[in-house]
Amino acid sequence: MISSEMPTIVIAGNPNTGKSTVFNQLTGGRARIGNYPGITVERSIGTTQLPGGRLVRVLDSPGTYSLAARSADEQLALEAVAGLPPLPAPQIAVVTVDATQLSRNLYLVLQIIELGVPVIVALNMIDSLEAAGQEVKPEALEKALGVPVVPMVARDGRGLSRLVSAIVEVLEDPSRAKPGWRWRPESAELIELTERVGDALPESWHGNDPDRRSALALWALLSIDPGHDLHGIPDELERAVIDGRAEAAAQGRDLDHEIIHGRYAWIDSKMARVVHQKKHPKELTDRVDRVLLHPAMGFLLFLALMTLVFQALFTGADPIIGLIEGAVSWTGNVVGVALGPGLLTDFLVNGVIEGVGAFVVFLPQILMLFFFIGLMEDTGYMARVAVLMDRLMKSIGLHGRAFVPMLSGYACAVPAIMATRTMERRRDRMLTMMALPLMTCSARLPVYGLLIAAIVPPWQEAGLTQGLLMASMYLFGTLMALIVAWVMSKTVFRGSYIPLVIEMPPYRLPHWPSVVRMMLRRGGDFMKTAGTIILICSMGMWVLLSFPKNPELEARLVEQRAELEQAAAVAPSDDEKAQLEERLAALEAKGASDFTRQSYAGRLGRTIEPLIEPLGFDWKIGVGIVSAFAAREVFVSTMGVVFGVGEDVDEETMDLREKLWSDTWPDGRRVFTPLVCLSLMIFFALACQCMSTLAVVRRESGNWGWPALMFVYMTALAWVFSFVVYQGGLLLGFS
Amino acid sequence: MAVEGLPALRRRLMEMGLLPGTPLRLIRRMSLGGVVELEVRRSRVSIGHGEAARLIVAPL
CATH class of the missing domain: 3.40.50.300 (P-loop containing nucleotide triphosphate hydrolases)
Incomplete structure (x- = not known):
C-alpha cells in the first residue's frame, strides 16, 4: 500500500x-x-x-x-x-x-x-x-x-x-x-433543516467541521429518497431527510429548487464578469448531426459502421489469431524437443504454454474492439449511438450503449464483456454482461458445423437445410439473449428506474494518443487479471485430461509402437512403409482415445451421464462437454480424440463423421441422431461452456457471485431447453 | 419552463442547469430513437420522448 x-x-x-x-x-x-x-x-x-x-x-x-x-x-x-x-x-x-x-x-x-x-x-x-x-x-x-x-x-x-x-x-x-465565502442556504427554514440533517450524519463523515457538515447535509437532502439505492446510509439519516423533505413539501416548499437554484443564482451572478458571448457558435456539430442522426441516413451509416467493426472482429482478427496459435504450437514443439518426453514437458507444453496461448488469442479482438470504441468515444459519436439505439434497446430493458457490446458478442463474449464499460451505470453494465454470452460467438461455429454435418450421412453432401439450420442457431441465440435481458431487467435488475439524460458533446477529431493508450491499457489489464484466471483454469483442464496415468496402457502403447516402427524401418517397399505408418498413426490415435476415456475428464463424462442422458447425450458427449469448458471449439478436437481419429479434426473430417454416424448406445441405437444433434446444439447455444467468459466476468464484476450466477442460469437454461427439445421430439415421433 | 413529475429526472435536469425559467432550445426530435435533443446553457442533452413530454415550456 x-x-x-x-x-x-x-x-x-x-x-x-x-x-x-x-x-x-x-x-x-x-x-x-x-x-x-x-x-x-x-x-x-x-x-x-x-x-x-x-x-x-x-x-x-x-x-x-x-x-x-x-x-x-x-x-x-x-x-x-x-x-x-x-x-x-x-x-x-x-x-x-x-x-x-x-x-x-x-x-x-x-x-x-x-x-x-x-x-x-x-x-x-x-x-x-x-x-x-x-x-x-x-x-x-x-x-x-x-x-x-x-x-x-x-x-x-x-x-x-x-x-x-x-x-x-x-x-x-x-x-x-479554500475560499471563506461561497453559496450557503439562505432561508431560515433551510438552515434549520440542514442543522437537523447534519445532526444525523455519521461523525466520521464530517469530523465536526461545521461547513463540511452543512455541505454533506445538503448532499443528503438531494440524494436520499424513500427506497434509495445508496449504501452505508444510517437509518437515522434516512429518517431525518425523508421527514424533513415531507415537512417542506407540506409547507409548499420545493427543496430541490431552493438548493439547486440557489447555487445557480450564485454562479450566474459571478458569470457576467467572466464569460463574454461574442457571436454565434460555428455549427459544425449541427451539420454533422444532420447526417449522422438522420432518421434514415444516420441509421444506415451506423449499420454500415457496425458491419465494418464486426467484420474486422470476425475475420480481420483471424490471421493474427492464426499467427498466435502458430507461435504457441511452435514454442510447444521447441520445448518438447528440448526437454524430451516426460511429465514435466507435458505440463509445460499442454498445461502452461497452451494455457498462455488460451488467453493471448483473445488479445487481437480485444485491441481491435477497444480501438473502435476509443474512436467512437473520443470523437463524440458514442453518445449518438446511445441515442440512435435507445428506443430499440430500452424495449428490452437495455441501455442504448449496450448495442456495441451485444453485437461484439457475435465474435466473442470476452472482448464484448469488457466493452460493457462504455456504460456508466452498474445496472446497465451487469445486465448486458449477463445476457451477452448467449449471443452466438465464433467458438460455437465449429461445434455447430460438426453437429450439422453429423445430421446427414457422411456420404451425403450438405444442402440448404444445413445452411438454414446454421442461420436458425444464430437467430435462436440472439432471441434468447434478448429475452434473458428483458426478463432480468424485470427481475434481478429491477431497481428504481432512472431516466436517461445523455449529453451530446460536440464532435472532435480523435486524439490518437488517448485512443491508443486506452486500447493498450485494456489489453494489458485483460492479460494481467483475466489472463491469470484463464491460465489456472487451463492447467486444471490439463490435469483432468492427463491424469490418472495408466502405466499398463502406456507400456502396451510403447511396445506396439516400437514393433511398428521397427517393421517400418526394414519395410521392403515404400508402399508397405506407408501402410505401416498409417497403422502407427491409428495406433497413436487409439492410444490417446483409450487414455482419455480413463482420464479424470473421461470419468467425469461417465459420472454426469445420468444427468445428460435425458437430453440424449452419452458419456462420450459428456467428455466433450467437460473439455469444452476450456473453450467451446475444443469439443470438436475432443470428439476426435475420444473417437480415436486424432485431435487434428474439423467438421469436414470424414473419419470423424463416419465414427459419429456409426456410434451406438450399448443397446445398438445410434447416438448421434438428428434429434440428439439438435438437442446438443441447443445445449451449446445456451450453456456457459467457457471459462474465459467466467474469468472476465469475475474481473469486471469484482466478485465470484456474478460468474457463478451466470454459470448456473445458463447451464440450467441449456438443460431445460435440451430436455424439452429431445423429449418433446421423441414424443412427437422424431429420432 | 418547469418539469412535472419524475423527481429523479427533474432533479438531475435542474442540476444540469435546466431550472424553471431557464431558456432552452429544441435542437431535434428523433422519432426513430424516441429521443429529444435540447440545448441548455450552451450544452446539448438528449432525453426520452416520454420524459420530454413532461417539460412545461413557453415560447420566448
Missing part, C-alpha cells in the same frame, strides 16, 4: 471534460486500474513526483455533473472527493472544467468548494472557446471563485506545468484554494 503521509489529489469533473487526460498527464500514464472497494466502478490510482521531489498520489473519480447520487455507484463521486472512509481524504481536488460550458461545470465546482476541500480548477479546452463564440477570463474566474484557475488544453499538455505549480503552492498553503 501507499504510505498514508503521501498527499492525495483527487481529479473530479463533469463527463467529457478531459478528466482522464489530465489524470494521465499528471501520472505519465503509469496508473494502476482497480475497482472502488466493494463495487465495480473502475478507479485509477497513480503517483506523480512534484518539482522538489515530493511524491503525491493521484486518484481518479467517476465523471459526474453533480455529487448528488441516485445509486451506489454515483455515490462514489462524493466519497472520493470528500474522502469519506475508507477512502483517503484528499488534500486537493483538481476539478476539470469545460471552458465552453462554464456555468454547468461550475455547479460541481461549487459543491466541492462547499465541502471545504481545497479546489484547483483546470479550465480545459480553452482552444475550443473561439469556435464556441465565447471569451472566458481565467483571472476573473479565479477572483470570482476564490480558488486557483489554470487555463489548459489538456490534450496537448498545454497548461500542465502551471497546474503542477498550482498543486505545489496549494499543498504548501491550502488556504489559497
Whole structure:
C-alpha cells in the first residue's frame, strides 16, 4: 500500500471534460486500474513526483455533473472527493472544467468548494472557446471563485506545468484554494433543516467541521429518497431527510429548487464578469448531426459502421489469431524437443504454454474492439449511438450503449464483456454482461458445423437445410439473449428506474494518443487479471485430461509402437512403409482415445451421464462437454480424440463423421441422431461452456457471485431447453 | 419552463442547469430513437420522448 503521509489529489469533473487526460498527464500514464472497494466502478490510482521531489498520489473519480447520487455507484463521486472512509481524504481536488460550458461545470465546482476541500480548477479546452463564440477570463474566474484557475488544453499538455505549480503552492498553503465565502442556504427554514440533517450524519463523515457538515447535509437532502439505492446510509439519516423533505413539501416548499437554484443564482451572478458571448457558435456539430442522426441516413451509416467493426472482429482478427496459435504450437514443439518426453514437458507444453496461448488469442479482438470504441468515444459519436439505439434497446430493458457490446458478442463474449464499460451505470453494465454470452460467438461455429454435418450421412453432401439450420442457431441465440435481458431487467435488475439524460458533446477529431493508450491499457489489464484466471483454469483442464496415468496402457502403447516402427524401418517397399505408418498413426490415435476415456475428464463424462442422458447425450458427449469448458471449439478436437481419429479434426473430417454416424448406445441405437444433434446444439447455444467468459466476468464484476450466477442460469437454461427439445421430439415421433 | 413529475429526472435536469425559467432550445426530435435533443446553457442533452413530454415550456 501507499504510505498514508503521501498527499492525495483527487481529479473530479463533469463527463467529457478531459478528466482522464489530465489524470494521465499528471501520472505519465503509469496508473494502476482497480475497482472502488466493494463495487465495480473502475478507479485509477497513480503517483506523480512534484518539482522538489515530493511524491503525491493521484486518484481518479467517476465523471459526474453533480455529487448528488441516485445509486451506489454515483455515490462514489462524493466519497472520493470528500474522502469519506475508507477512502483517503484528499488534500486537493483538481476539478476539470469545460471552458465552453462554464456555468454547468461550475455547479460541481461549487459543491466541492462547499465541502471545504481545497479546489484547483483546470479550465480545459480553452482552444475550443473561439469556435464556441465565447471569451472566458481565467483571472476573473479565479477572483470570482476564490480558488486557483489554470487555463489548459489538456490534450496537448498545454497548461500542465502551471497546474503542477498550482498543486505545489496549494499543498504548501491550502488556504489559497479554500475560499471563506461561497453559496450557503439562505432561508431560515433551510438552515434549520440542514442543522437537523447534519445532526444525523455519521461523525466520521464530517469530523465536526461545521461547513463540511452543512455541505454533506445538503448532499443528503438531494440524494436520499424513500427506497434509495445508496449504501452505508444510517437509518437515522434516512429518517431525518425523508421527514424533513415531507415537512417542506407540506409547507409548499420545493427543496430541490431552493438548493439547486440557489447555487445557480450564485454562479450566474459571478458569470457576467467572466464569460463574454461574442457571436454565434460555428455549427459544425449541427451539420454533422444532420447526417449522422438522420432518421434514415444516420441509421444506415451506423449499420454500415457496425458491419465494418464486426467484420474486422470476425475475420480481420483471424490471421493474427492464426499467427498466435502458430507461435504457441511452435514454442510447444521447441520445448518438447528440448526437454524430451516426460511429465514435466507435458505440463509445460499442454498445461502452461497452451494455457498462455488460451488467453493471448483473445488479445487481437480485444485491441481491435477497444480501438473502435476509443474512436467512437473520443470523437463524440458514442453518445449518438446511445441515442440512435435507445428506443430499440430500452424495449428490452437495455441501455442504448449496450448495442456495441451485444453485437461484439457475435465474435466473442470476452472482448464484448469488457466493452460493457462504455456504460456508466452498474445496472446497465451487469445486465448486458449477463445476457451477452448467449449471443452466438465464433467458438460455437465449429461445434455447430460438426453437429450439422453429423445430421446427414457422411456420404451425403450438405444442402440448404444445413445452411438454414446454421442461420436458425444464430437467430435462436440472439432471441434468447434478448429475452434473458428483458426478463432480468424485470427481475434481478429491477431497481428504481432512472431516466436517461445523455449529453451530446460536440464532435472532435480523435486524439490518437488517448485512443491508443486506452486500447493498450485494456489489453494489458485483460492479460494481467483475466489472463491469470484463464491460465489456472487451463492447467486444471490439463490435469483432468492427463491424469490418472495408466502405466499398463502406456507400456502396451510403447511396445506396439516400437514393433511398428521397427517393421517400418526394414519395410521392403515404400508402399508397405506407408501402410505401416498409417497403422502407427491409428495406433497413436487409439492410444490417446483409450487414455482419455480413463482420464479424470473421461470419468467425469461417465459420472454426469445420468444427468445428460435425458437430453440424449452419452458419456462420450459428456467428455466433450467437460473439455469444452476450456473453450467451446475444443469439443470438436475432443470428439476426435475420444473417437480415436486424432485431435487434428474439423467438421469436414470424414473419419470423424463416419465414427459419429456409426456410434451406438450399448443397446445398438445410434447416438448421434438428428434429434440428439439438435438437442446438443441447443445445449451449446445456451450453456456457459467457457471459462474465459467466467474469468472476465469475475474481473469486471469484482466478485465470484456474478460468474457463478451466470454459470448456473445458463447451464440450467441449456438443460431445460435440451430436455424439452429431445423429449418433446421423441414424443412427437422424431429420432 | 418547469418539469412535472419524475423527481429523479427533474432533479438531475435542474442540476444540469435546466431550472424553471431557464431558456432552452429544441435542437431535434428523433422519432426513430424516441429521443429529444435540447440545448441548455450552451450544452446539448438528449432525453426520452416520454420524459420530454413532461417539460412545461413557453415560447420566448
